[in-house]
Amino acid sequence: MAIAAALLLLVVVTVVFHWFSPWWLTPLASNWGQMDFTLAITVFITGVFFVVINLFVVYTLLRFRHRKGGPRAAYEPENKKLERWLIGVTTVGIVALLAPGLVVYADYVRPPHDAMVLEVVGQQWQWRYRLPGASGKLGASDARFVSGANPFGLDPDDPAAQDNIVVAGNEVHLPLNKPVKMLLRSHDVLHDFFVPQFRARMNIVPGQVSSFWFTPTEPGRYEAMCAQLCGVGHPNMRGTVIVEDEASFQAWLKTQPTFAQTRVPAAPDGSAGPAGSPAAVGKTLAQARGCVACHTVDGSPGAGPTWKGLYGKTETLADGSTALADEGFLKEEIRNPQARVIKGFAPIMPKVDLPADELDALVAYIKSQGAGAPGTTVEKAQR
Numbered sequence: 574m575a576i577a578a579a580l581l582l583l584v585v586v587t588v589v590f591h592w593f594s595p596w597w598l599t600p601l602a603s604n605w606g607q608m609d610f611t612l613a614i615t616v617f618i619t620g621v622f623f624v625v626i627n628l629f630v631v632y633t634l635l636r637f638r639h640r641k642g643g644p645r646a647a648y649e650p651e652n653k654k655l656e657r658w659l660i661g662v663t664t665v666g667i668v669a670l671l672a673p674g675l676v677v678y679a680d681y682v683r684p685p686h687d688a689m690v691l692e693v694v695g696q697q698w699q700w701r702y703r704l705p706g707a708s709g710k711l712g713a714s715d716a717r718f719v720s721g722a723n724p725f726g727l728d729p730d731d732p733a734a735q736d737n738i739v740v741a742g743n744e745v746h747l748p749l750n751k752p753v754k755m756l757l758r759s760h761d762v763l764h765d766f767f768v769p770q771f772r773a774r775m776n777i778v779p780g781q782v783s784s785f786w787f788t789p790t791e792p793g794r795y796e797a798m799c800a801q802l803c804g805v806g807h808p809n810m811r812g813t814v815i816v817e818d819e820a821s822f823q824a825w826l827k828t829q830p831t832f833a834q835t836r837v838p839a840a841p842d843g844s845a846g847p848a849g850s851p852a853a854v855g856k857t858l859a860q861a862r863g864c865v866a867c868h869t870v871d872g873s874p875g876a877g878p879t880w881k882g883l884y885g886k887t888e889t890l891a892d893g894s895t896a897l898a899d900e901g902f903l904k905e906e907i908r909n910p911q912a913r914v915i916k917g918f919a920p921i922m923p924k925v926d927l928p929a930d931e932l933d934a935l936v937a938y939i940k941s942q943g944a945g946a947p948g949t950t951v952e953k954a955q956r
């Protein structure tokens with residue numbers, strides 16, 4: 574009796590919770606309404622089975638409960654008619670669950686011919702984006718070309734790679750109502766590119782290029798996140814996708830460097846650099862190299878120490894010793910982060926292989942974020 578009552582309560586609470594739950598889908602912002610439809614089919618079918626099976630158990634518990642002097646249960650090892658019914662109903666249920674998904678998936682990986690191409694490279698723990706330039710072609714890439722200065726591993730001798738747009742930072746823009754074919758690569762481990770509002774996601778498997786397409790249908794600012802647990806920095810693996818009209822998109826595109834431009838090293842004094850002073854170059858680098866995923870410049874907590882007021886601070890290290898955060902210390906920390914870990918932070922920072930001039934620019938940027946008061950420690954900047 575108690576079990577029957579508990580099961581009945583479970584069914585009622587589940588159904589009520591489903592309708593009144595605050596966790597509904599975000600508003601749809603792409604062409605993939607079919608994803609919502611297949612999801613609704615799944616919820617409906619599994620929901621019906623859940624309710625029917627549990628109510629059946631409740632019924633049998635009550636109907637066939639033990640009663641003094643009542644009839645004994647009959648042993649019936651086989652019931653062909655019942656088996657046929659069960660096989661039939663579950664077959665229909667499973668086909669209804671799988672078939673719509675297969676149809677939608679076939680569409681999902683077959684982009685229209687006029688789709689623009691956007692390459693996404695996932696790396697612990699940031700996103701990078703590349704677009705074809707004026708030639709409309711993506712240049713060849715190879716793992717052996719990958720370096721701090723060439724994170725996509727583009728072939729420096731491939732003419733088709735020279736005009737490729739190498740997006741600086743974690744933010745990419747897309748034109749409204751234009752199909753986008755996504756090409757996804759990973760630098761290291763399994764990642765998954767996911768923008769919930771687009772209902773579009775795909776695993777990124779190291780060593781292969783995966784692909785899907787979508788058409789953004791609502792202008793706005795969306796968060797791109799990693800949907801595979803890819804290491805301790807996984808929650809920081811966030812990017813931004815901005816959907817806007819064609820004119821704004823083209824204007825943004827013009828501000829992004831081509832691969833050839835990123836090959837020209839920024840002079841330490843900034844005179845020949847694309848973006849002015851060393852600190853300004855460093856700011857661009859902090860975006861492009863993904864530093865900003867873990868280091869804030871407004872003092873708010875992150876996976877790594879904030880850069881606000883960091884320069885000149887006396888830091889307490891994990892072993893209890895202290896060190897002055899001067900130029901030499903910062904460069905050492907960037908080159909070899911595991912050698913000295915700052916107290917209160919996990920040793921999660923990857924080695925950042927930067928040419929000397931970029932290192933100078935990055936440190937200049939950190940320096941420009943203000944010096945700490947003497948004697949303050951970095952722990953105070955934490956939560």
Ligand SMILES: [Cu+2]
Pocket residue numbers: 695696763764765799800801802803807810
């Ligand atoms: Cu990831």
